[in-house]
Amino acid sequence: MNYMKKLIALLFVMMSVKTFSQLNITPMPAEVKMGKGNFTINRNTVIVLEGSGLEKTVDIFNGELQKMLGFKLKIVKVNPGKNTITLNFEKLDYKFPGAYNLTVDEKGIYIAGDNETGVFYGLQTLIQLLPPVSGKQLFQTADASRLNDIRYPAPTIPYLFINDYPRFEYRGVHFDVSRHFFPVNYVKKYIDYLAAHKFNTFHWHLTDDQGWRIEIKKYPKLTSVGAWRSGTIIGRFPGSGNDSIRYGGFYTQEQIREIVKYAGDRYITVLPEIDIPGHSMAALAAYPELGTDSTYPYKVAETWGINGPFNNVLNPTEKTFKFLEDVFDEVIKLFPSKYIHVGGDECSKTWWKQSAFCQQLIKDKNLKDEHGLQSYIIQRVEKYINSKGRKIIGWDEILEGGLAPNASVMSWRGEEGGIAAAKQGHDVVMTPGTYCYFDHSQTRNEDSVTIGSYLPLETVYSYEPIPAALTAAEAKHILGAQANLWTEYISNPAKVEYMLFPRMSALSEVLWTPKDKRNWNDFERRIPFLMQRYESWAANYSKAYYDLDATVSAAQDGNGLVWQVKRKPNGSQGMDVLFADGNSAIALPAYDADGKISTAVIPEKFEVKERARADQNSVSLNVTASGTARAALYNSTNQTGMELVMDEQHPVTVLTQKFSFNKATGKKITLKKEAAKNYPGNGAFTLVDGIQNTKGAGRSSEFLGFLGDCEATIDFGKTTVFDKVVIHALSQHSSWIWEPSRMEVSLSEDGVNFVPVGIGEEFIRVNTGNGTITMNMANSSARVIKVGVKNFGKIPEGNPGAGTVSWLFVDEIEVK
Numbered sequence: 001m002n003y004m005k006k007l008i009a010l011l012f013v014m015m016s017v018k019t020f021s022q023l024n025i026t027p028m029p030a031e032v033k034m035g036k037g038n039f040t041i042n043r044n045t046v047i048v049l050e051g052s053g054l055e056k057t058v059d060i061f062n063g064e065l066q067k068m069l070g071f072k073l074k075i076v077k078v079n080p081g082k083n084t085i086t087l088n089f090e091k092l093d094y095k096f097p098g099a100y101n102l103t104v105d106e107k108g109i110y111i112a113g114d115n116e117t118g119v120f121y122g123l124q125t126l127i128q129l130l131p132p133v134s135g136k137q138l139f140q141t142a143d144a145s146r147l148n149d150i151r152y153p154a155p156t157i158p159y160l161f162i163n164d165y166p167r168f169e170y171r172g173v174h175f176d177v178s179r180h181f182f183p184v185n186y187v188k189k190y191i192d193y194l195a196a197h198k199f200n201t202f203h204w205h206l207t208d209d210q211g212w213r214i215e216i217k218k219y220p221k222l223t224s225v226g227a228w229r230s231g232t233i234i235g236r237f238p239g240s241g242n243d244s245i246r247y248g249g250f251y252t253q254e255q256i257r258e259i260v261k262y263a264g265d266r267y268i269t270v271l272p273e274i275d276i277p278g279h280s281m282a283a284l285a286a287y288p289e290l291g292t293d294s295t296y297p298y299k300v301a302e303t304w305g306i307n308g309p310f311n312n313v314l315n316p317t318e319k320t321f322k323f324l325e326d327v328f329d330e331v332i333k334l335f336p337s338k339y340i341h342v343g344g345d346e347c348s349k350t351w352w353k354q355s356a357f358c359q360q361l362i363k364d365k366n367l368k369d370e371h372g373l374q375s376y377i378i379q380r381v382e383k384y385i386n387s388k389g390r391k392i393i394g395w396d397e398i399l400e401g402g403l404a405p406n407a408s409v410m411s412w413r414g415e416e417g418g419i420a421a422a423k424q425g426h427d428v429v430m431t432p433g434t435y436c437y438f439d440h441s442q443t444r445n446e447d448s449v450t451i452g453s454y455l456p457l458e459t460v461y462s463y464e465p466i467p468a469a470l471t472a473a474e475a476k477h478i479l480g481a482q483a484n485l486w487t488e489y490i491s492n493p494a495k496v497e498y499m500l501f502p503r504m505s506a507l508s509e510v511l512w513t514p515k516d517k518r519n520w521n522d523f524e525r526r527i528p529f530l531m532q533r534y535e536s537w538a539a540n541y542s543k544a545y546y547d548l549d550a551t552v553s554a555a556q557d558g559n560g561l562v563w564q565v566k567r568k569p570n571g572s573q574g575m576d577v578l579f580a581d582g583n584s585a586i587a588l589p590a591y592d593a594d595g596k597i598s599t600a601v602i603p604e605k606f607e608v609k610e611r612a613r614a615d616q617n618s619v620s621l622n623v624t625a626s627g628t629a630r631a632a633l634y635n636s637t638n639q640t641g642m643e644l645v646m647d648e649q650h651p652v653t654v655l656t657q658k659f660s661f662n663k664a665t666g667k668k669i670t671l672k673k674e675a676a677k678n679y680p681g682n683g684a685f686t687l688v689d690g691i692q693n694t695k696g697a698g699r700s701s702e703f704l705g706f707l708g709d710c711e712a713t714i715d716f717g718k719t720t721v722f723d724k725v726v727i728h729a730l731s732q733h734s735s736w737i738w739e740p741s742r743m744e745v746s747l748s749e750d751g752v753n754f755v756p757v758g759i760g761e762e763f764i765r766v767n768t769g770n771g772t773i774t775m776n777m778a779n780s781s782a783r784v785i786k787v788g789v790k791n792f793g794k795i796p797e798g799n800p801g802a803g804t805v806s807w808l809f810v811d812e813i814e815v816k
């Protein structure tokens, strides 16, 4: 820092009214000092290009200004002294490229980057200091006649001084374009999202079982055959059929060069992944001679997962190694990255076990087993790639059987792989599923199909990439972390963005902001502003952060149920709880064929029953009959003076709950033996809470899990006449959950002496997995009823978990 700058910085410290609390920049900069006063950009503001080599960066910045302000700024070389945005370099001495200082004062804006990357990041921060233009308005720009409707907020920026630099060297986001293909323009948009968040690596997952997406000139069938599948599984694996629609696409080498250049202009490295030796069905469909059985009818996979006959793998013959060298030759020419990703994950060893050639190779090369063979393949490929001046990185399975000498590791199956690699002195990128898999659901009430699991925003934000198990010296090998977006259940841009945002913003802060400056409460404060930013990009995003949380309990007066809905304490929203009788139709938010979320239709018959003010965090509704309850959260503030789309017609979030009443609903219930610890539901009451499970085992509050039988006793409080008893249970054999073998019912007047009245055995499936057993017993009467639900017992041979006791998941007992 020169003398003047020091003085200015000092002045800012003295004037400092507050540190960052009012800034809406994500990732939050390392150091912010606020001054007093504002600078406003106008049409006469000029960009002074003092540093050289920044032309492209300024061009990109001016493009953003055009979108945000409706005009571009003139670029000059000679500083006119005021009303300027000056770009220059200054030696800032930080560990990783990208440091910058940004000063706003009465003369204008001054950005000094440690290098070109730093200037680029300084401009990204400046863009975030400008108020976003509403996306709704931006959409209208497509319609020229409405151009005048655009209301650009004044580009006023407070005087401040920012000193900023990245915490980690590697800040990545991955994109699987194999399971679903995304065109060049969308890949560019994806890269824009990375750039805006100061990520520096785009991990491009280009090949997999479901499609080979990169043109390789020497092997044209990789794309003429391998880029196309004959159909795609419908729904969640194992699915409900195949759509039989030919699907695919690939990137030509010219398009790849275009994307690499586009990313490079934004200081983003494209890390290409060619996934070997597993996940190779598409390559084998094109060149069967590379497989362990060249007569096998290999085809591009049409379903997900690596089960059964899938996950055919490469046969490590000399022919295959030649193929790999040729492919990597072309890949290396296209991608200037230091690393080439060679995959290495989930390679089934079945095929090599069955192959005489592989077994002989294991003997000849003195390898321990098939894991050793995988290591042998990766090490040979590494040697080749090293000989071309590049390094390899692979998923943590490349540790099994011995790590290649110079390889780096992406730790995805938890942190253990990363810890082991770092302890062996290898560099690591952390990408553990529990924090970094953005294909997992963000909400517990997911309406779209996802791969499952649950990764809320808070969990992403809480991630610490340096495992506690490492010493300071070992921790130096943790280069950073990365989010992965696998696209089995993500087929369109709207869904991509719904899964990315706002989790990507949270991860950017984990990777950029100094650890001691990371602050969840402040990030929470910025969430509405982030959402405005996404809208200004015309991007979709998840509002799961605002999810309402509901509990059901028996009403104190014994009359029905109480549905209590709670909202997040932060923010200032109001909430309505509505109720419709059982005959009302309800349309939930859903994806239409184009992947857009259609707005919830509010049926006429819904009636507002309760309303919470902005300062109330919960509302309770007494439910006494079958019907659908709906809670809607509205944003009742206008925090930035901008138009918000979160008004009463566009609730921030909606929670609906269907209640099915019967004679047992809300009645006193006890269990002979409690449910298993991991599936406790909401206690015994779960079985009479009026909520029938339709979404399967993901909704853990809706059922009880038992590794034996379930026996429930329900006390109606007075003698009650009824005609049948129905038990509802789940059945999902792939998860070891089996339907009950039978139910038994006995009746009592005093709760002590029970008379058995019969058994029911026929389990009737009502939708995928779930089903009921009904016992008809017309005109029976009792005060107390005991219902025994029998576990299926041992899982039969040929099924997942064969030989062990199955799970019994019971979700409701109805007495009608």
Ligand code: ACM
Pocket: 345, 346, 395, 412
């Ligand atoms: C992976 O998720 N198979 C790396």
